Amino acid sequence: MTELMTAIAEIVRAGGTTMRQAFTAPDKPAYSMKGRQDYLTATDGAVEQLVRDAIERHFPGDAVLGEEGGGSVDGTRLWIVDPVDGTANFARQIPHYCISLGLMVDGRLEAGAIYEPNQDELFMAQRGKGAWLNGERMQVSGVSDIKLSTVEIGWSPRIPVQTYVDMVGRAAHAGCSVRRAGSGALGLAYVAAGRIEAYAEAHINSWDVAGSLLLITEAGGHVSDFWTPGGIANGNPILASNAALKSSMQDLFGTPLI
Ligand code: IPD
Ligand code: CA
Numbered sequence: 001m002t003e004l005m006t007a008i009a010e011i012v013r014a015g016g017t018t019m020r021q022a023f024t025a026p027d028k029p030a031y032s033m034k035g036r037q038d039y040l041t042a043t044d045g046a047v048e049q050l051v052r053d054a055i056e057r058h059f060p061g062d063a064v065l066g067e068e069g070g071g072s073v074d075g076t077r078l079w080i081v082d083p084v085d086g087t088a089n090f091a092r093q094i095p096h097y098c099i100s101l102g103l104m105v106d107g108r109l110e111a112g113a114i115y116e117p118n119q120d121e122l123f124m125a126q127r128g129k130g131a132w133l134n135g136e137r138m139q140v141s142g143v144s145d146i147k148l149s150t151v152e153i154g155w156s157p158r159i160p161v162q163t164y165v166d167m168v169g170r171a172a173h174a175g176c177s178v179r180r181a182g183s184g185a186l187g188l189a190y191v192a193a194g195r196i197e198a199y200a201e202a203h204i205n206s207w208d209v210a211g212s213l214l215l216i217t218e219a220g221g222h223v224s225d226f227w228t229p230g231g232i233a234n235g236n237p238i239l240a241s242n243a244a245l246k247s248s249m250q251d252l253f254g255t256p257l258i
Pocket of ligand 2: 067082084085086207208
């Protein structure tokens with residue numbers, strides 16, 4: 001592993017371990033609501049601070065954007081962190097959440113990692129070097145029949161209900177098995193690992209995708225152009241697919257895949 005990936009692995013493992021300790025502590029994590037259907041726990045802030053401190057130690061001077069603390073949206077080297085993705089799951093004692101960390105260099109993803117502490121799963125990718133799950137090379141699935149595909153369609157109160165219902169309806173009519181597991185970052189990592197064929201969401205934030213998108217392209221899949229101007233600060237729609245269903249998924253969701 002390169003020095004960069006070793007440091008990233010150390011950082012996300014430390015964050016994930018903190019999260020799991022809070023999740024399994026006798027006093028279950030208390031939560032509050034940032035807004036409608038938008039959960040917040042003390043762990044979100046604590047893990048983000050841990051990541052910020054570690055980046056400052058390993059890579060002094062690099063810029064950081066975090067879901068909780070905000071920050072820079074540009075910089076030659078920009079780290080984008082979601083301390084707890086799947087916060088609703090975390091808060092409600094559902095063991096499906098992760099930490100997500102991506103590094104952009106000159107506006108392009110250079111490295112990404114997702115750590116899911118309950119199953120001790122570390123998904124990592126570096127540009128041009130490949131994608132790994134716990135050290136094993138990852139590859140997207142080879143499923144080429146949409147009627148045999150599984151698609152996760154993400155939801156948040158940021159989008160109109162009808163938009164979500166239409167996406168689910170189109171996918172279900174096409175014969176996809178549709179799911180929503182509540183962590184966009186993990187859903188995207190599962191596309192890279194070949195566990196599902198596609199992930200789609202009408203609007204998602206940069207911290208939800210920055211650790212995952214490179215996993216997919218380095219594992220042989222395709223993603224939509226999330227990083228168009230404004231994507232880092234305001235988010236964008238996202239579509240990710242295995243290679244075999246690229247054109248079917250593009251047509252289904254009306255989003256071009258690169
Ligand atoms: C949310 C989750 C969810 C996705 C939303 C995100 P959070 O992030 O990733 O699956 O559909 O778009 O906002 O609130 O768990 O950090
Ligand atoms: Ca998130």
